[in-house]
Amino acid sequence: MRFLGRMLLTLGLFAGPTALHAQGNWPERPITLIVPYAAGGYTDLVGRLTARYLEKTLGKSVIVDNRAGAGGIVGTQAVASSPPDGYTLCVCSVGAISVAPFAQKISYDPLKDLAPVGIVSTIVQAVIVKKDLPVNSPAELVAYAKANPGKLNYGSAGAGGLTHYAAELFEARTGTLMVHIPYKGGAPATTAVMAGDVDLSFANMTDALPQIEAGTVRGIAVTSRERSPYLPNLPSIHETVAPDFLVETWNGVLVAPKTPEAIISKLSDALIKMADDPEIKEQMRKAGATTVKNTPAQFRAQIEQEMAQWKPLVAEIVAKEQAKEKGQANRN
Secondary structure: OHHHHHHHHHHHHHHHHHHHHHHHOOOOOOEEEEEOOOOOOHHHHHHHHHHHHHHHHHOOOEEEEEOOOHHHHHHHHHHHOOOOOOOEEEEEEHHHHHHHHHHOOOOOOOOOOOEEEEEEEEEEEEEEEOOOOOOOOHHHHHHHHHHOOOOOEEEEOOOOOHHHHHHHHHHHHHOOOOEEEEOOOHHHHHHHHHHOOOOEEEEEHHHHHHHHHHOOOEEEEEOOOOOOOOOOOOOEHHHHOOOOOOOEEEEEEEEOOOOOHHHHHHHHHHHHHHOOOHHHHHHHHHOOOEEOOOOHHHHHHHHHHHHHHHHHHHHHHHHHHHHHHHHHHHHO
8 A cells, every 4th residue: 555655646746747847838739719709790800819919929829719609608618618728718708708697597607617817808889770770869769669669679799698788788778679689790780780681789899880980880879988989979878868878898818717827827928918019909999999908817806896787787687578578478
């Protein structure tokens, strides 16, 4: 038994330095960066900018893997259940992290099953409507929706995502009723507004701004508390029809739980430097976004704060949604 104990101790001594050596040499092979939305939207843009920067900084290929579905939940789950070795990352967003746990059953706990690395950028939404909708302001949208209950429909980047819950929050705060049409990303939802397939969308600025400027859709409001410098002529919902209305989104890098701290620290350092990179800042500016510098601890604290904020709001929205479905069933 003494021999067995000495042998196990010896193996343990050898395993420790080997593991530390592997962490110190990370990355030794290509990294997969999961984008939980379809190609072409804001999160996809952030993911591809992040992948290119990490490739340059870390010296290894970073492969973007678009795994759209369920408002970002499918791709986020893939990272939560991945090996904790730093070779699977997620450019996740607030909807699948801070909102989804209170809106539906999901198979991961954002605070236990994912490890925050850092926020990459933040962005607000713009309310866009199809060109022939007789609505030019938040007040007109509310009036039109109340005069036509259940007849307006809106596209989102997916059920359970922030573009979905922004519209639900708008309905709850203004006493309106609209029909939700989910898509597999912000880009297809915006395209649906352009084509007239849906009446409106609460779209990320990346998707909305080029189309507003091109005149293919009409912007009527922004979801930030103050007006956006990218669309200064559009009022905020907060200042017009719903005081205290505020919806902002972020994209940040998360990894599997129990990923070694040395790897998380190396990734965090890269993201903090990325926020100051002139080319990255310019690309984000063109997309209507702002780069962010924060630590894993600061990122975790923000998630905790957001979850506390969204929990009662989502409960209110879900109750309203259930009442809506019950009313429709009774009419049928």
